[in-house]
Every structure is written in structure tokens, then in C-alpha cells.
Amino acid sequence: MKRTPKSELRDVLARNLRLFRAERGWSQERLAHEAGLNRTYLSAVERSEQNISLDNIAKLAVAMKVSASELLKD
């Protein structure tokens, strides 16, 4: 069965989320709470396993006071 390869962009976002979170000393639970997302979902996003939607990217950006553009910067 042909699998769609996970986009490299997922890895970029995952890395940036972990980085920005670390800068703030925030746990996944804290970020999930601030963004109004489920912690298990956020964990999957940070492992590049979840294809996140634009609206949820916006929530993460608002929670960490960064631009969505920065979250996707390689």
C-alpha cells in the first residue's frame, strides 16, 4: 500500500513548537491548555504524526505570541 509521506513541514513545525515551548519553560500540557487544544493531540503534532489544521496552528501561535509564519520557518 502506498503511503503518503509525512511532509517535511510537519517536522519544521514540530521542531519550532518544541523550541518555543522550551524558551518559555512550558510543558506540552501547559501549551495545550493555553491554546485550548488536547494534550495528546499536541503531543502527536510534536512527533509529526498529526496533520494539524490552520486554525489550530493559529491557536498555538496566539498562545505563544509568535506569528504562524515563524512557527513554519525552517
Place this chain on the structure above:
Amino acid sequence: MKRTPKSELRDVLARNLRLFRAERGWSQERLAHEAGLNRTYLSAVERSEQNISLDNIAKLAVAMKVSASELLKD
């Protein structure tokens, strides 16, 4: 019934898609084809009506040879 407001980020992406498309002289149909997306779906994204996924943002960025970060730049 409470509605989730459409994120401003949808508008940013929609504007950039139209802009980059115009720069290339591409129709929606052409971009949809190049990115392997449905034209009706792309049309809804450009009207901020569709909550696009990260993997599909990646496809649009690759098709237009821009970074995903640029696509979300305000």
C-alpha cells in the same frame, strides 16, 4: 449556537495564495492541478471558508516554489 470565528490566519493565507498565483499568471485550476488538490477545495481556501491542513499547505508551497512560512506571512 456559538460559532468558532474563522481565524484571521485563513485570510492571510487566502490573500497570499491569490497574490502568488497572480504573480505567476496561474488560474485556481492551474494551481490546484500543480498542487494535486481539488479546485473547489482551493477555491474555498481562497475564500477563507476551508480550514486547510498543514500537509496541503506544504503542497501549495511546493507547487509555487515558495516557503510555507511565506504563505502565512502577514
